[in-house]
Amino acid sequence: MAHLSFPAPYDFELSTGRYRAFGPDLANLWHDGGLHRVVDGREVRLTAAPGGVDADPLEPGAEPVLRRLLGAPFDLAAFAAFAADADETLREIAVRFRGYRPPLGPEPFETLVTSITAQQVSLYAAFAIRNRLIERLGVRAEQAYAFPTRERLAAAAPEELVAVGFSRRKAEYAVGLARSELDLDALADLLDDEVRGHLVALPGIGEWTVDWFLARHLARPTAWPAGDLALRKALAAFYPELTDARAAGERFHPFQNLTAHYLLLAYIAG
DNA sequence: ACCCAGGCATTGG
DNA sequence: CCAATGCATGGG
Numbered sequence: 001m002a003h004l005s006f007p008a009p010y011d012f013e014l015s016t017g018r019y020r021a022f023g024p025d026l027a028n029l030w031h032d033g034g035l036h037r038v039v040d041g042r043e044v045r046l047t048a049a050p051g052g053v054d055a056d057p058l059e060p061g062a063e064p065v066l067r068r069l070l071g072a073p074f075d076l077a078a079f080a081a082f083a084a085d086a087d088e089t090l091r092e093i094a095v096r097f098r099g100y101r102p103p104l105g106p107e108p109f110e111t112l113v114t115s116i117t118a119q120q121v122s123l124y125a126a127f128a129i130r131n132r133l134i135e136r137l138g139v140r141a142e143q144a145y146a147f148p149t150r151e152r153l154a155a156a157a158p159e160e161l162v163a164v165g166f167s168r169r170k171a172e173y174a175v176g177l178a179r180s181e182l183d184l185d186a187l188a189d190l191l192d193d194e195v196r197g198h199l200v201a202l203p204g205i206g207e208w209t210v211d212w213f214l215a216r217h218l219a220r221p222t223a224w225p226a227g228d229l230a231l232r233k234a235l236a237a238f239y240p241e242l243t244d245a246r247a248a249g250e251r252f253h254p255f256q257n258l259t260a261h262y263l264l265l266a267y268i269a270g
Numbered sequence: 271a272c273c274c275a276g277g278c279a280t281t282g283g
Numbered sequence: 284c285c286a287a288t289g290c291a292t293g294g295g
Contacts, residue, residue, distance in 0.1 A: 115276095115277095116277090116278095118276065118277085119276090119277040119278065120275070120276090120277045120278075121274095121275060121276095121277090122274075122275040122276085123275080123276065124275085125275075126275090126276085169278075169279075170278090173278085203278090203279080204277090204278065204279085205278090206277060206278055206279085207277090207278095208276080208277055208278085209277080209278090212276085225276080227276090227277080228276045228277095229275070229276050229277090230275090230276040231276070232276090233276090264276080
């Protein structure tokens with residue numbers, strides 16, 4: 001057992017709600033009050049603890065990916081200060097949901113495949129399809145599964161993905177991504193627009209998917225998924241005067257990413 | 271049965 | 284540049 005510390009305030013349950021809201025997530029499994037995640041083949045159980053999160057067991061080398069999973073790169077204190085000085089709407093949302101630290105997709109390939117499953121369909125459908133993919137091509141540890149590796153998907157026939165509910169097109173996108181030459185880890189060293197250029201060149205990866213990759217894998221502060229349907233609905237609900245979602249992002253510079261997450265959370269929470 | 275849901279590529283103007 | 288269309292599943 002080891003401890004991962006986070007600056008207060010940090011609300012573990014609120015922050016991990018995404019992994020329960022649309023049904024179970026076999027790769028980020030909420031089980032018996034804790035979040036289970038497989039790192040390097042070993043299942044880790046994460047639970048709330050004073051001052052942060054307990055991780056059991058914590059292998060050397062697993063800490064960076066776990067901290068990333070828990071959204072460690074976000075500067076919540078700076079966002080809180082920004083929101084406190086912003087409009088009344090954002091100010092109230094930031095206070096109501098203080099301690100919310102959006103989880104990140106710890107692995108680039110997994111993040112992209114997850115987004116492909118979520119294109120167009122409801123998140124309930126996306127989670128169901130994703131879970132069947134994980135069961136079929138992933139590897140189970142104890143309760144949770146390791147998400148299917150890029151190598152496993154590169155070796156898969158698209159028909160295997162169709163069999164778990166992918167459309168024919170999406171099956172080809174996911175397998176094509178796995179088989180592409182692109183070094184996904186190297187994207188972390190590039191500027192936002194450079195990342196965008198590399199990714200949108202791949203079939204099935206458009207602006208929306210890149211925006212969420214920048215936001216939820218690379219934790220880029222100014223990522224702003226202006227085309228996202230849920231974010232548009234949240235904007236319409238909280239800022240009816242901001243009819244241009246893309247332009248609206250400028251208002252929240254340089255905290256577009258955290259603002260988007262807080263608006264989505266507030267919108268879903270009702 | 272029908273419609274919509276945290277898109278994207280393709281086709282045709 | 285923009286409009287129309289098909290896609291697969293789950294929930295209402």
